[in-house]
Amino acid sequence: xxxxxxxxxxxxxxxxxxxxxxxxxxxxxxxxxxxxxxxxxxxxxxxxxxxxxxxxxxxxxxxxxxxxxxxxxxxxxxxxxxxxxxxxxxxxxxxxxxxxxxxxxxxxxxxxxxxxxxxxxxxxxxxxxxxxxxxxxxxxxxxxxxxxxxxxxxxxxxxxxxxxxxxxxxxxxxxxxxxxxxxxxxxxxxxxxxxxxxxxxxxxxxxxxxxxxxxxxxxxxxxxxxxxxxxxxxxxxxxxxxxxxxxxxxxxxxxxxxxxxxxxxxxxxxxxxxxxxxxxxxxxxxxxxxxxxxxxxxxxxxxxxxxxxxxxxxxxxxxxxxxxxxxxxxxxxxxxxxxxxxxxxxxxxxxxxxxxxxxxxxxxxxxxxxxxxxxxxxxxxxxxxxxxxxxxxxxxxxxxxxxxxxxxxxxxxxxxxxxxxxxxxxxxxxxxxxxxxxxxxxxxxxxxxxxxxxxxxxxxxxxxxxxx
Amino acid sequence: xxxxxxxxxxxxxxxxxxxxxxxxxxxxxxxxxxxxxxxxxxxxxxxxxxxxxxxxxxxxxxxxxxxxxxxxxxxxxxxxxxxxxxxxxxxxxxxxxxxxxxxxxxxxxxxxxxxxxxxxxxxxxxxxxxxxxxxxxxxxxxxxxxxxxxxxxxxxxxxxxxxxxxxxxxxxxxxxxxxxxxxxxxxxxxxxxxxxxxxxxxxxxxxxxxxxxxxxxxxxxxxxxxxxxxxxxxxxxxxxxxxxxxxxxxxxxxxxxxxxxxxxxxxxxxxxxxxxxxxxxxxxxxxxxxxxxxxxxxxxxxxxxxxxxxxxxxxxxxxxxxxxxxxxxxxxxxxxxxxxxxxxxxxxxxxxxxxxxxxxxxxxxxxxxxxxxxxxxxxxxxxxxxxxxxxxxxxxxxxxxxxxxxxxxxxxxxxxxxxxxxxxxxxxxxxxxxxxxxxxxxxxxxxxxxxxxxxxxxxxxxxxxxxxxxxxxxxxxxxxxxxxxxxxxxxxxxxxxxxxxxxxxxxxxxxxxxxxxx
Numbered sequence: 004x005x006x007x008x009x010x011x012x013x014x015x016x017x018x019x020x021x022x023x024x025x026x027x028x029x030x031x032x033x034x035x036x037x038x039x040x041x042x043x044x045x046x047x048x049x050x051x052x053x054x055x056x057x058x059x060x061x062x063x064x065x066x067x068x069x070x071x072x073x074x075x076x077x078x079x080x081x082x083x084x085x086x087x088x089x090x091x092x093x094x095x096x097x098x099x100x101x102x103x104x105x106x107x108x109x110x111x112x113x114x115x116x117x118x119x120x121x122x123x124x125x126x127x128x129x130x131x132x133x134x135x136x137x138x139x140x141x142x143x144x145x146x147x148x149x150x151x152x153x154x155x156x157x158x159x160x161x162x163x164x165x166x167x168x169x170x171x172x173x174x175x176x177x178x179x180x181x182x183x184x185x186x187x188x189x190x191x192x193x194x195x196x197x198x199x200x201x202x203x204x205x206x207x208x209x210x211x212x213x214x215x216x217x218x219x220x221x222x223x224x225x226x227x228x229x230x231x232x233x234x235x236x237x238x239x240x241x242x243x244x245x246x247x248x249x250x251x252x253x254x255x256x257x258x259x260x261x262x263x264x265x266x267x268x269x270x271x272x273x274x275x276x277x278x279x280x281x282x283x284x285x286x287x288x289x290x291x292x293x294x295x296x297x298x299x300x301x302x303x304x305x306x307x308x309x310x311x312x313x314x315x316x317x318x319x320x321x322x323x324x325x326x327x328x329x330x331x332x333x334x335x336x337x338x339x340x341x342x343x344x345x346x347x348x349x350x351x352x353x354x355x356x357x358x359x360x361x362x363x364x365x366x367x368x369x370x371x372x373x374x375x376x377x378x379x380x381x382x383x384x385x386x387x388x389x390x391x392x393x394x395x396x397x398x399x400x401x402x403x404x405x406x407x408x409x410x411x412x413x414x415x416x417x418x419x420x421x422x423x424x425x426x427x428x429x430x431x432x433x434x435x436x437x438x439x440x441x442x443x444x445x446x447x448x449x450x451x452x453x454x455x456x457x458x459x460x461x462x463x464x465x466x467x468x469x470x471x
Numbered sequence: 472x473x474x475x476x477x478x479x480x481x482x483x484x485x486x487x488x489x490x491x492x493x494x495x496x497x498x499x500x501x502x503x504x505x506x507x508x509x510x511x512x513x514x515x516x517x518x519x520x521x522x523x524x525x526x527x528x529x530x531x532x533x534x535x536x537x538x539x540x541x542x543x544x545x546x547x548x549x550x551x552x553x554x555x556x557x558x559x560x561x562x563x564x565x566x567x568x569x570x571x572x573x574x575x576x577x578x579x580x581x582x583x584x585x586x587x588x589x590x591x592x593x594x595x596x597x598x599x600x601x602x603x604x605x606x607x608x609x610x611x612x613x614x615x616x617x618x619x620x621x622x623x624x625x626x627x628x629x630x631x632x633x634x635x636x637x638x639x640x641x642x643x644x645x646x647x648x649x650x651x652x653x654x655x656x657x658x659x660x661x662x663x664x665x666x667x668x669x670x671x672x673x674x675x676x677x678x679x680x681x682x683x684x685x686x687x688x689x690x691x692x693x694x695x696x697x698x699x700x701x702x703x704x705x706x707x708x709x710x711x712x713x714x715x716x717x718x719x720x721x722x723x724x725x726x727x728x729x730x731x732x733x734x735x736x737x738x739x740x741x742x743x744x745x746x747x748x749x750x751x752x753x754x755x756x757x758x759x760x761x762x763x764x765x766x767x768x769x770x771x772x773x774x775x776x777x778x779x780x781x782x783x784x785x786x787x788x789x790x791x792x793x794x795x796x797x798x799x800x801x802x803x804x805x806x807x808x809x810x811x812x813x814x815x816x817x818x819x820x821x822x823x824x825x826x827x828x829x830x831x832x833x834x835x836x837x838x839x840x841x842x843x844x845x846x847x848x849x850x851x852x853x854x855x856x857x858x859x860x861x862x863x864x865x866x867x868x869x870x871x872x873x874x875x876x877x878x879x880x881x882x883x884x885x886x887x888x889x890x891x892x893x894x895x896x897x898x899x900x901x902x903x904x905x906x907x908x909x910x911x912x913x914x915x916x917x918x919x920x921x922x923x924x925x926x927x928x929x930x931x932x933x934x935x936x937x938x939x940x941x942x943x944x945x946x947x948x949x950x951x952x953x954x955x956x957x958x959x960x961x962x963x964x965x966x967x968x969x970x971x972x973x974x975x976x977x978x979x980x981x982x983x984x985x986x987x988x989x
Contacts, residue, residue, distance in 0.1 A: 198699055238539065310628065322541070324529060337803075428635040428833045
């Protein structure tokens with residue numbers, strides 16, 4: 004039925020009066036709104052041009068950087084002349100090296116050096132591009148294959164910088180809204196990875212499985228309140244195999260049990276435990292005899308046991324392949340120089356050919372751990388088989404600065420007598436849970452028993468003279 | 472739009488940048504292309520879900536099937552359906568030094584790029600137009616390589632400690648003094664990775680309560696560093712000085728967003744050469760603004776150090792300005808020096824502060840000694856301190872190559888973005904199918920190019936990017952140009968509706984931009 008003009012006019016006459024008046028008012032209101040001036044909330048342009056210029060004149064920024072006092076402990080570096088190997092020349096003095104993470108002594112190995120030389124002759128030094136743009140060399144592919152075979156996983160991916168490895172891996176999987184349970188003593192690289200991921204971070208007390216379970220249970224009750232959100236929120240636990248800040252290992256079997264009970268994925272950071280723990284040096288999974296597929300991602304840097312530069316992540320292809328497009332440190336950065344990759348391959352060869360060095364290293368660690376017990380004023384922090392120990396003050400003086408100065412005197416005493424040590428360095432304002440000041444003692448497979456004993460007795464002497 | 476700027480004497484040389492507009496028909500066809508790909512993508516996903524087609528993705532473990540899924544299906548849609556089709560254009564493995572000519576390992580795929588197998592054959596002598604080898608220091612023989620070999624046999628490959636602990640070698644000190652001298656600044660500090668230089672030092676310089684003004688097209692490392700710092704970030708349009716000035720004015724006049732407190736400091740983040748656009752930052756104007764509004768300038772010279780300027784000292788020398796005007800000069804050693812790593816140069820207080828508070832100095836391993844030696848030798852070569860004029864010759868050769876290559880490409884009728892002096896030459900492709908086709912056709916003709924698409928560039932502006940090198944001889948460039956011409960005709964890539972017109976050199980009194988008509 005079509006509306007005819009006559010019928011419309013008729014309807015107009017038949018409508019009740021109030022209806023017409025209401026419509027009329029509405030139409031007038033709309034016309035008014037259409038023609039009225041728009042207004043902004045919080046009118047901010049009430050400053051005149053002259054006032055703005057005055058504000059610009061008056062504003063004084065802070066200096067770009069605040070001045071650093073000349074005697075700041077972190078400002079004056081030790082200068083090492085020559086290679087940082089077993090015998091190291093620090094500030095002009097020859098010492099035995101107890102400070103570089105050269106656990107397997109591969110820094111000075113002739114085979115490693117000659118492999119790197121061959122690579123240098125073939126490829127030059129730099130790769131001149133990221134992996135995606137002609138920066139993938141056959142050495143990189145070979146190293147990735149070898150690492151995957153060594154760790155008995157499906158795939159491995161290499162980064163050109165150890166710090167960037169875990170700091171790029173975590174944000175590739177964990178995004179805003181996901182939940183990460185991380186140990187308090189996690190190293191700075193993990194903290195930066197978590198900060199970049201913008202996920203919810205839940206810290207649990209160091210190595211305290213009861214605390215972790217409590218947090219997981221709390222999360223479970225939260226999930227029951229909002230099951231739809233829970234179905235898309237990913238959860239991760241990030242732990243280290245051998246903690247750099249405390250020298251002890253994480254209880255991996257209990258973590259696996261928690262993983263399957265609460266359906267969280269585990270990311271394991273094995274920078275210190277790769278090439279140290281386990282019968283063949285495969286890390287903490289071999290140490291505990293756990294199936295490597297139970298760990299979702301293992302990340303390690305090649306700068307400790309492998310005495311090269313860079314880092315790698317290994318795991319199943321399902322997980323690792325994702326980083327090839329979303330790992331920021333992988334996609335947007337130049338690839339590892341081939342000579343360093345060749346050095347790492349050769350170091351891996353040596354590790355595979357000499358599986359007894361791990362036992363030797365562990366025996367040395369036990370020896371010095373025992374010898375360092377009972378020093379008055381200093382306590383040993385770390386497992387007996389950990390090659391990176393900390394010596395902390397038994398009683399803190401109350402002020403961190405004072406503690407740091409005391410420890411510096413101990414370190415200087417030792418350096419003057421031929422043992423090179425260093426304090427563990429932290430960025431005090433940036434760390435989430437700042438560890439107490441300590442001296443780092445690193446055991447390598449090249450140190451002889453006499454040298455270990457000498458170091459222990461020297462530390463005893465130093466502690467006596469400085470702290471008493 | 473063609474910008475020729477003569478801003479009342481701020482610029483001592485003509486600044487000629489061009490970003491020709493996308494032709495309308497091409498834009499429409501590109502969208503249509505992506506639409507068709509998306510439709511087919513949905514179809515294939517549907518078929519995979521209903522098991523009509525075999526799913527070749529890696530899958531989750533059986534024991535973990537009831538965990539929350541690690542990836543959302545939508546995140547990977549682009550990856551599965553668009554990227555996978557042309558995946559062979561990227562990650563091409565090479566097996567020789569990345570110089571002007573490179574050897575590539577041949578790889579084939581029997582299942583449409585899901586897996587690759589290596590045939591074992593090596594494709595030799597591909598002209599390399601993709602590696603960042605601006606001054607040709609990627610060599611396997613020569614002074615740099617010999618010096619690096621000597622240091623390698625003396626020091627070893629690794630360092631095993633951080634700078635603040637036991638990793639500070641005498642070589643690092645030597646390098647830093649040399650870099651400071653090269654740049655013309657008081658002091659410098661070197662780091663092991665260029666990406667990490669940005670992401671670990673920007674948080675040390677600014678924090679909460681500071682403002683960062685960052686260019687639209689800044690690199691991922693600058694964006695990550697700015698995010699990690701906790702400061703407020705505001706973005707200004709690419710290389711647009713009016714946009715930057717407006718942001719600066721608003722920031723100082725109105726203060727922090729809700730509390731109205733004045734900002735503690737303002738840091739402007741720009742790059743010397745933007746690697747996706749080929750544009751050069753308008754440094755004289757940025758410095759004028761910085762001085763007027765009392766803010767600080769962080770200049771990332773990743774691509775411009777060594778590549779611009781008569782002495783290879785970067786974009787500051789190119790414009791004839793003083794390095795003291797730039798507060799933080801950052802750059803990388805990967806591109807022009809054939810090594811790896813990054814540096815920051817500036818006043819002594821700045822570097823002392825970074826030595827103490829930079830994340831990299833406290834936690835990350837220091838640079839490898841042979842890499843340090845390569846940088847030292849190449850910097851000395853560029854400066855002419857090794858007794859030869861190789862460095863100078865290379866810088867000049869690069870500038871000549873750039874001008875020649877760009878001019879010839881424009882004459883052929885391609886749309887080329889960027890400044891006429893930048894050795895990064897983006898050639899517009901636009902359509903998704905042409906991305907894959909261009910890469911493959913050039914490889915058939917023995918030329919290796921880099922193609923980029925979404926998400927590194929806006930979705931319709933995919934491009935091929937050529938990186939010129941001082942190691943390219945004129946013959947190599949002519950061969951490449953001939954092949955590009957052929958492929959351009961084959962794929963119909965000559966979109967430019969403008970032929971090269973001679974420049975009109977008129978002086979102006981104030982800031983004006985001359986626009987040439989098509």
